[in-house]
Amino acid sequence: MSPPTVRLCHLYPDLMNIYADRGNIAVFDRRLIWRGLKLEVTEVSLGEPIDGEFDLYYLGGGQDRDQDLVAEDLQTKATHLRTAADAGAAQLYVCGGIQLAGHGYVATNGDRLPGTGVLDLESIAGSTRLIGDLVIDATIGGETHRVVGYENHAGRTVLGAACTPLGRVVHGHGNDGSSGFEGAIRDRVVGTYLHGPLLPKNPWLADIVLSWALEHRYGPRVELEPIDDRLETQARSTAEARAGVTR
Amino acid sequence: MLLLAGLVARAAGRLSRLLGRGGGTTLPGVILLRLRPNAIVEYSDRLTHGSVLISATNGKTTTTRLVVAAAESLGLRVVTNAEGSNLERGIAAAFLHGPRQAHIAILEVDEAALPAVARATRPHALVLMNLFRDQLDRYGELDTIVDMWRDLLADRSAVDGDCIVVINADDPNLGALGIDHQAAGGVVRWFGIDDTSRALPERAHAADATNCRRCGASISHDAVLVGHLGHWTCPNCGLTRPALDVAAASIEMRDFGQQVAMTMTGDAATVDSGELRGLHNTYNVAAAMATASALPHFDSATVADAVGRTGAAFGRGELIAAEGRWVDLLLAKNPTGVNQNIRTLLTETGDPLHLLVLLNDRTADGQDVSWIWDVDWEPLDGRLSRLTLSGDRSGDLALRFRYGGFDMADVHIEPDFVAAFNHALTATPDDAILHVLPTYTAMLDLRSELTRRGHVDAYWDEP
Numbered sequence: 111m112s113p114p115t116v117r118l119c120h121l122y123p124d125l126m127n128i129y130a131d132r133g134n135i136a137v138f139d140r141r142l143i144w145r146g147l148k149l150e151v152t153e154v155s156l157g158e159p160i161d162g163e164f165d166l167y168y169l170g171g172g173q174d175r176d177q178d179l180v181a182e183d184l185q186t187k188a189t190h191l192r193t194a195a196d197a198g199a200a201q202l203y204v205c206g207g208i209q210l211a212g213h214g215y216v217a218t219n220g221d222r223l224p225g226t227g228v229l230d231l232e233s234i235a236g237s238t239r240l241i242g243d244l245v246i247d248a249t250i251g252g253e254t255h256r257v258v259g260y261e262n263h264a265g266r267t268v269l270g271a272a273c274t275p276l277g278r279v280v281h282g283h284g285n286d287g288s289s290g291f292e293g294a295i296r297d298r299v300v301g302t303y304l305h306g307p308l309l310p311k312n313p314w315l316a317d318i319v320l321s322w323a324l325e326h327r328y329g330p331r332v333e334l335e336p337i338d339d340r341l342e343t344q345a346r347s348t349a350e351a352r353a354g355v356t357r
Numbered sequence: 358m359l360l361l362a363g364l365v366a367r368a369a370g371r372l373s374r375l376l377g378r379g380g381g382t383t384l385p386g387v388i389l390l391r392l393r394p395n396a397i398v399e400y401s402d403r404l405t406h407g408s409v410l411i412s413a414t415n416g417k418t419t420t421t422r423l424v425v426a427a428a429e430s431l432g433l434r435v436v437t438n439a440e441g442s443n444l445e446r447g448i449a450a451a452f453l454h455g456p457r458q459a460h461i462a463i464l465e466v467d468e469a470a471l472p473a474v475a476r477a478t479r480p481h482a483l484v485l486m487n488l489f490r491d492q493l494d495r496y497g498e499l500d501t502i503v504d505m506w507r508d509l510l511a512d513r514s515a516v517d518g519d520c521i522v523v524i525n526a527d528d529p530n531l532g533a534l535g536i537d538h539q540a541a542g543g544v545v546r547w548f549g550i551d552d553t554s555r556a557l558p559e560r561a562h563a564a565d566a567t568n569c570r571r572c573g574a575s576i577s578h579d580a581v582l583v584g585h586l587g588h589w590t591c592p593n594c595g596l597t598r599p600a601l602d603v604a605a606a607s608i609e610m611r612d613f614g615q616q617v618a619m620t621m622t623g624d625a626a627t628v629d630s631g632e633l634r635g636l637h638n639t640y641n642v643a644a645a646m647a648t649a650s651a652l653p654h655f656d657s658a659t660v661a662d663a664v665g666r667t668g669a670a671f672g673r674g675e676l677i678a679a680e681g682r683w684v685d686l687l688l689a690k691n692p693t694g695v696n697q698n699i700r701t702l703l704t705e706t707g708d709p710l711h712l713l714v715l716l717n718d719r720t721a722d723g724q725d726v727s728w729i730w731d732v733d734w735e736p737l738d739g740r741l742s743r744l745t746l747s748g749d750r751s752g753d754l755a756l757r758f759r760y761g762g763f764d765m766a767d768v769h770i771e772p773d774f775v776a777a778f779n780h781a782l783t784a785t786p787d788d789a790i791l792h793v794l795p796t797y798t799a800m801l802d803l804r805s806e807l808t809r810r811g812h813v814d815a816y817w818d819e820p
Contacts, residue, residue: 124567124575125567125568127562127731128490128498129725129727130727130728130729130730130731132562132730132731133727133730133757133760136730136760136761137760140759140760140762156575173498173499173500174498174500175500175568175573176568178573179568179573242724243724260724260725260726260727262725305725305727306725306726306727306753307727307730310730310753310756310757310760311753311756341752341755341756341759341765341770342756344752344755345750345752345753345755345756347752348749348750348752348753349752349753352718352749352750
């Protein structure tokens with residue numbers, strides 16, 4: 111019998127992969143394998159429909175040129191993604207991904223790229239890029255954890271009323287460099303500018319997203335057993351120290 | 358007045374060395390440009406044969422060495438920044454320290470500094486070798502550099518009608534730029550690799566130029582050679598790899614070297630190198646031969662001989678004898694470079710490898726360490742005798758290998774690079790090779806340590 115399996119739809123892995131997004135997929139994969147569970151990845155790119163049912167969707171970041179190509183194509187997938195989010199599927203949007211998951215993104219050249227509207231937010235490119243170590247205190251389901259990474263984006267993102275920030279900026283710029291907020295969350299959908307990649311140093315967040323995906327498919331009956339995360343904790347401490355953050 | 362400014366700047370460089378502040382390779386240039394902002398223009402105006410500017414993400418330092426050797430074999434007196442400082446200040450310093458009455462300047466130039474340096478030097482030849490994903494925290498996006506180079510080629514105050522633009526036809530982005538430059542009446546000399554016997558089964562994950570620069574459609578490759586370099590074509594708009602003027606026609610890899618049979622319009626030559634390893638160095642050889650063919654008094658046999666006798670730049674496949682073993686320094690800058698070095702190691706021997714990986718996150722390394730996730734480390738699994746991870750971000754490396762499926766019980770993690778190096782060297786048997794993949798500052802630190810122990814000269818004292 112096949113072990114409990116998370117069905118992942120990886121959107122545009124050939125174009126939206128600039129900040130090592132495949133590291134996030136590797137974390138989903140291993141953390142399931144180590145628990146005797148399984149990840150099944152379906153890659154969907156330009157001109158390909160999202161075919162079938164998925165528990166988890168992932169969209170990473172790309173260059174402006176690639177993002178242009180993706181934004182147009184993504185319109186054909188927007189309804190599917192909004193419906194899936196409403197039905198409780200987990201979705202993770204990183205970097206360029208969070209911009210395309212909003213209502214739209216006004217790029218550096220002034221063009222407005224449409225988004226999917228899964229997240230109630232709007233992004234506009236600023237005149238400078240926001241680059242550097244990024245440390246936040248993320249809150250999900252009343253639980254707050256330190257989450258670390260790196261950011262590199264021109265977009266300034268402002269949230270609407272239908273989503274809340276993923277966390278508060280401890281060090282770095284976050285959504286817009288001024289609000290003190292980072293990322294966005296609604297239901298089981300998370301968007302963030304944190305890469306590095308995001309998940310290897312932040313297994314707490316990885317496991318939350320995985321438990322959502324499992325719950326979407328199997329209900330609350332699949333427990334995630336604890337994993338020895340000493341290496342993850344160590345790397346997270348180094349990244350915090352690199353950002354000049356002490357607890 | 359240039360003379361006076363030069364004297365002051367040179368004195369500052371000597372002082373810097375006396376004070377033990379490293380090679381003093383940039384300080385004189387900084388001072389010179391402060392005193393004489395036009396110094397590069399003034400110096401290059403004095404050259405009888407002008408400048409050759411060489412830029413790339415990977416291979417520019419080694420290729421510059423090869424072209425310098427080629428030019429010297431043709432009897433030219435050369436100014437060069439062989440010490441590897443490739444921003445404007447380093448280039449100013451190169452002129453400062455160069456020979457009197459130099460004929461030609463052969464300069465490696467940072468990708469982003471290239472437009473400014475080209476406007477100052479109005480080069481005789483401009484060499485565009487490759488652009489890969491690299492240091493995104495510094496440049497933003499790869500496309501930013503490609504666009505910058507496109508604008509440079511259109512700028513007649515930098516690239517005039519006589520400038521010979523030497524371009525790697527195998528890079529789809531640069532190929533597109535060169536085809537447009539030719540259509541606008543510019544002179545292009547195409548180089549690349551015709552021999553496809555070492556083609557990879559598919560594009561690496563880290564490949565960057567996956568879509569056509571002209572129409573945006575997905576590019577297809579008949580042969581992938583290094584990263585996104587290879588024999589490419591756009592099935593949608595028909596843009597395709599141009600025919601080569603200077604080609605690596607057939608390659609034979611040997612122990613730590615290679616023999617490359619070059620065909621050049623109406624000419625041929627064989628480069629026999631005992632030191633240049635891997636297909637990435639085949640590109641460096643082809644770039645050097647193509648560039649040399651634009652030099653005065655070019656003779657293919659003389660130049661091929663000179664190129665064959667020249668090794669890679671320090672830290673780029675440099676073998677150093679240390680404590681009864683060999684230390685093999687393989688600079689690790691970006692996914693494509695590391696993939697290529699791993700591939701070279703795995704094909705050089707079937708024996709288990711002793712490997713030390715050093716990851717720093719300082720300015721010259723790139724502060725964003727996420728690039729290590731784009732490297733294909735997985736082929737090393739099962740081929741390693743000992744793996745040691747070190748550097749400022751050894752913790753991030755550990756996670757990369759852990760999530761890559763390696764058994765971490767076999768991996769030694771030690772943040773301090775001297776302790777890690779001692780451990781890794783001790784674990785390497787006598788006469789065997791410890792391969793080291795260090796980021797830039799880690800390479801300099803380790804090389805300084807090896808210099809301190811008397812195993813190798815300081816890089817600024819190299820011949």
